Every structure is written in structure tokens, then in C-alpha cells.
Amino acid sequence: MQAASTRGGGVAGSAAKGDGDTLESGGYHRNTSHKPMLSGVAIKITSILVLIVTTVLILNQSSYPLEFFHNHNSFPGPSCENSNADSSSFHQYTSRIPPSSPAKDEDMELEKMLRGAAMKDNKTVIITTLNAAWSEPNSLFDLFLESFRVGNGTAHLLDHLMIVAYDKTAYERCEAAGLHCYAVTTEGIDFSGEAFYLTEDYFKMMWRRIDLLRTILELGFDFVFTDTDIMWLRDPFKKFYKDGDFQISCDHYWLNYTDVNNFPNGGFNYVKSNNRTIEFYKFWYNAREYFPGKHDQDVLNMIKDNPFISRIGLEFRFLDTTHFAGFCEPAPSKTMDKVITMHANCCIGIPNKMHDLTMLIDDWKRYMAIPPSNRNSTNRSWTVPRICS
Numbered sequence: 001m002q003a004a005s006t007r008g009g010g011v012a013g014s015a016a017k018g019d020g021d022t023l024e025s026g027g028y029h030r031n032t033s034h035k036p037m038l039s040g041v042a043i044k045i046t047s048i049l050v051l052i053v054t055t056v057l058i059l060n061q062s063s064y065p066l067e068f069f070h071n072h073n074s075f076p077g078p079s080c081e082n083s084n085a086d087s088s089s090f091h092q093y094t095s096r097i098p099p100s101s102p103a104k105d106e107d108m109e110l111e112k113m114l115r116g117a118a119m120k121d122n123k124t125v126i127i128t129t130l131n132a133a134w135s136e137p138n139s140l141f142d143l144f145l146e147s148f149r150v151g152n153g154t155a156h157l158l159d160h161l162m163i164v165a166y167d168k169t170a171y172e173r174c175e176a177a178g179l180h181c182y183a184v185t186t187e188g189i190d191f192s193g194e195a196f197y198l199t200e201d202y203f204k205m206m207w208r209r210i211d212l213l214r215t216i217l218e219l220g221f222d223f224v225f226t227d228t229d230i231m232w233l234r235d236p237f238k239k240f241y242k243d244g245d246f247q248i249s250c251d252h253y254w255l256n257y258t259d260v261n262n263f264p265n266g267g268f269n270y271v272k273s274n275n276r277t278i279e280f281y282k283f284w285y286n287a288r289e290y291f292p293g294k295h296d297q298d299v300l301n302m303i304k305d306n307p308f309i310s311r312i313g314l315e316f317r318f319l320d321t322t323h324f325a326g327f328c329e330p331a332p333s334k335t336m337d338k339v340i341t342m343h344a345n346c347c348i349g350i351p352n353k354m355h356d357l358t359m360l361i362d363d364w365k366r367y368m369a370i371p372p373s374n375r376n377s378t379n380r381s382w383t384v385p386r387i388c389s
């Protein structure tokens, strides 16, 4: 049940190969352009020099892989003029990270769990993460589960929900609810408290999640990741786009479904397992090094139009807030007839979320109790958000 400490410990060990490839192509280029002017001896001397320089660079990069990029003075951000060159060095760094090498036992355990939870036809699982603070009795976790039960055609989805428990309390709560439970720990970190927004533990929890989701993709499973403060009121699978590798909900959806200038929210996404999404999750995870103090969603906003993404051919799809709604946009304007999920986003603190989501569930129950023939003549607006905004 124990899961790994954070991965990536093998960076230095596997660095040599990637660097070798990189520098080899650079060296080759240099040789060909100078060849005609050089005698045989000069070629040999040049080769030896190239070899020495190469070796020195490899050693440097192995010990200080990140410093190498800092010397290049930037992360390949969207505003960066020289973003092509930089992103290619970033790509090389990405490729050097070994794919989940050390933790074989853990992956087998995870795979077994995923197999049990996945939908039979298409290897899809629904994933959420949970810690003690969020799983207390009469807390967000209960509301989350209740939403599936009172939602329209969502109860069966609970069979495919896998809870990633960050601590013992959360694990026990999950077991008691009769769900698929996977315990994940990170060495030396206690995740059980409320990880207050933007504290160090919060960041570690967020990034551990991105790392785990990448492993799930590598094991060949598609997933819907959902925060626990998202109410599932209808079956989202009917509304996902047929194409697109990475579909994500939005705080603000003001453009079209392919436009990266929408404001995505990492709390809800549907990701298909393929080489593009695996590469993307590595890229996203590694990008955290360049943006210390930023959480996964901020970093996503910074990398979402990076040239790396079109190079690997990854396609984003942004989910319309009409269906995948949240408190960031005034909920009363969202008709209950169309809402599939409702997120207590733009709302900080468990008590605030609890308050408004409880009201939301009540709204929904009232709505579902109206006979369909009368629905048109009643007010189908939400009474929330109240405390959240």
C-alpha cells in the first residue's frame, strides 16, 4: 500500500544518455561545416577537443541539470522571444527523466487497483485525491459522494471512482465508504492536515498528484480527475469532446473550445492515455522547477501555449462552463437543465465550500423532485454562491 517517495531520483544517472544524444548532434554539425578546410590531423585534434568539451558539458549537466537551463536564462515561456531554442533544451531535459523507473512494486499495486476500478469498455477511471481534513464526517467528501447518488445517472460512476488517499484517516474513510482506495505517501511529509492554500505542503500535494496521474497514463488508463469539491450532477462522458487528448474545465470560458486563452481549472480534466499526454505530464511536472511557489494550475497557464505542446501534437479541449460550471462565474446564470458538474472554485476554505455546496445539493434535490412536465414553469436558477463568490 505504501507508495513511493517522489520520483525522479534517477535524473543524474540517466542524464548521460540524453546529453550524449544532444551534444552528439551539435558536434556532428560542427564537423561537417568545417571539414573541407581541415587536414586529417586537424580533424583528429578537433575531434579530441570536441570530445573533451562534450565530456565536460555532460559532467556539468549531470550534476546540475537545472542550472544548465538557468544559464540559458529562461524557461520557454510564451512571452519569451527565443522560445523555440529554449523549449528544445527543455524538451531534452524532459526526456532525461526516466519513466517511473524505481517503483515497480508500487506500479503493480496501482495497476491492480486501476484494473478493479476501470470501466470495462474503455479503461477509464475517475480519480480524486483525499486527505484527513477533507474526509472528516459531514465534510466535503460526503457531499461529493452524495452528489453522485442524487445526480441524474451518476450513481453507477461511483464503481469507477478511485480515491487517492494521502493519509491513514482518508484511507480509512474511503474503505468505510466501500470505494476503490489507493494509499499514496511521500516520504517525510504529513499530508493529513488541511493543506492551506499556497503553503509548502499544499504545493507538495498538488505536484505529487500530477506525478501520479502521469504514472496512470503510462499504465494505459484514461482518467477523469476531479477535485472533491466538485458536485457530479450528470454523466460527463456524454458531453466530452470526441477528439482531443486533454480536456479541462475552466474558471472562465469566454472563447472557443480550442482556444488556450480560456482560463483552465486543473480541478477537473479528462485525459486519454497516449504518448502525447504522457510527454505533456512530464513536461508539466518538470516545469514546476522553473516556477517555484506556483501551483500546478498557474504553471499550466504558463505552459499551455508553449511550442513544445504543438511539437508533440497534443490537443487541448476547453470545457464550456455552461455544462462544467463553477462559482467563479455566477451560478444563477447557469441553468440547472444543462449543468453537469459544479465546482466550488473561487472559494477558499472548507467551511465556506461546505456551506455553499450544501445549498447547491438542496437546490438540485428540489429541482429533481419537480415532475418533468412542470420544470419549464419553475425557476431553475441556483441559490448559490452565497459565501463563495
Ligand SMILES: *[C@@H]1O[C@H](CO)[C@@H](O)[C@H](O)[C@H]1NC(C)=O
Pocket (backbone or CB within 6 Å): 119, 120, 121, 122, 124, 237, 238
Ligand atoms: C466508457 O464505457 C462506459 C461503460 O463501460 C461508458 O459508460 C462510458 O461512457 C465510456 N466512456 C467513454 C469515454 O467512451
Ligand SMILES: *[C@@H]1O[C@H](CO)[C@@H](O)[C@H](O)[C@H]1NC(C)=O
Pocket (backbone or CB within 6 Å): 152, 153, 368
Ligand atoms: C435524467 O436522465 C434521463 C435519462 O437520460 C432524462 O430522460 C431526464 O430528462 C434527465 N433529467 C434531468 C433533470 O436532467
Ligand SMILES: *[C@@H]1O[C@H](CO)[C@@H](O)[C@H](O)[C@H]1NC(C)=O
Pocket (backbone or CB within 6 Å): 255, 256, 257, 258, 259
Ligand atoms: C478558436 O479560436 C482560435 C483563436 O482565437 C482560432 O484561431 C480558431 O479558428 C477558433 N476555432 C474555432 C473552431 O472557432
Ligand SMILES: *[C@@H]1O[C@H](CO)[C@@H](O)[C@H](O)[C@H]1NC(C)=O
Pocket (backbone or CB within 6 Å): 220, 273, 274, 275
Ligand atoms: C507510444 O508509442 C510507441 C511507439 O512509438 C507505441 O508502441 C506505444 O504503444 C505508444 N504508447 C501509447 C500509450 O500510445
Ligand SMILES: *[C@@H]1O[C@H](CO)[C@@H](O)[C@H](O)[C@H]1NC(C)=O
Pocket (backbone or CB within 6 Å): 372, 373, 376
Ligand atoms: C421547455 O421550454 C422549451 C423552450 O423554452 C421547450 O423547447 C421545451 O420543449 C419545454 N419542455 C417541456 C418539458 O415543456
Ligand SMILES: *[C@@H]1O[C@H](CO)[C@@H](O)[C@H](O)[C@H]1NC(C)=O
Pocket (backbone or CB within 6 Å): 332, 379, 380, 381, 382, 383
Ligand atoms: C430565480 O431565482 C434566482 C435566485 O433566487 C433569482 O435571482 C432570479 O431572479 C429568479 N428568476 C426568476 C425568473 O424568477
